[in-house]
Amino acid sequence: MPTPTTDGRRAAVLGSPIAHSLSPVLHRTAYEELGLTGWTYDRFEVDEAGLPGFLDGLGPEWAGLSLTMPLKRAVIPLLDEISPTAASVEAVNTVVLTGDGRRVGDNTDIPGMVAALRERGIEQVGSAAILGAGATASSALAALARICTGEVVAYVRGENRAAQMRQWGERLGVEVRTADWTDAAEALRAPLVVATTPAGTTDALAAEVPEMPATLFDVVYDPWPTALAARWSAHGGAVVGGLDLLVHQAVLQVEQMTGRSPAPLDAMRKAGEHALAAR
Incomplete structure (x- = not known):
């Protein structure tokens, strides 16, 4: 389960397997470029069975989640609302956690x-x-x-x-x-x-x-x-390439979770390229 913090806002990517995910590199770069010094972005190994408990354990400091396989469809019954885009393919890769405690799902892949x-x-x-x-x-x-x-x-x-x-x-x-x-x-x-x-x-x-x-x-x-x-x-x-898709969908996630626009596309892409080259 995530460790609560009282400093700033939190976000993360969930999935199984998750160790390979580049999302932390992209989102943390965006936070740095946007001056969001109190924001953190982590990754958590979560499968379908563990998803309800994880969501229920999130506190008010949480702003949003990125979801990868196998959670994109499993999360839908756990949400308060999903966008027409997400509903069109029955897949959610983005959850925005609102100030009034609602869970809103979207699909930024499309x-x-x-x-x-x-x-x-x-x-x-x-x-x-x-x-x-x-x-x-x-x-x-x-x-x-x-x-x-x-x-x-x-x-x-x-x-x-x-x-x-x-x-x-x-x-x-x-x-x-x-x-x-x-x-x-x-x-x-x-x-x-x-x-x-x-x-x-x-x-x-x-x-x-x-x-x-x-x-x-x-x-x-x-x-x-x-x-x-x-x-x-x-x-x-x-x-x-896949990195182009990953960066563009992450840009939209950052904008939804932080309320700041535009997200720094070029800086995020360069960070992703650097991380891939280092593997």
Whole structure:
């Protein structure tokens, strides 16, 4: 359980496993840049069974929480309110603890994806491809709902996952067609490819990158670059990485938890790059 403090405000990232998380580096950098000397940000190993007790033990000094797997859906019944963005994908990665004791959930992954793409000049695409079908893939679909004017093809393993992605598409208002993972090399010719799978999953696709690829958004940030991202860059394609997503969603978390805006995007990114290089 967290140790209470009477000095300043507290925030933390929760999940299991959590030791790898870069969130403390990003948020602490933001606090320093914003002059929030009394603020602290920690990490706690918390699983689904331990989440209710952890939340109940938080005192008034707590401002907010970042959540990673496996807590993004488990937290929803424990909240007083969730944003329409979080409700759209049934996933919360941000909890703001208000002064009157309420727990308000949001999802900054979705606008974070949009912001990361916009930073690289991707405002709108006519079609896109998604590699994978997990929780991150549903967030990617929600982000594509904002910028993709045409079809999204999801490359997945198994009909159950394919059906899930089509259901998410219907719910989010995205035209989704599914294809088998064995045909994933076809995805690499799309105007925008979003790889949502764990590290190593797309390595075999690196040899299939076309000569003139468009844009790849690979959500992995460690190890970086992935084999796919490295080959994509070598062939002249634009690459948006997992650190870009992590920083942009963290910027939104900092702004919500502290009430200070804008959060220092560049300083947070540099801190994240330095921390990754030191691993």
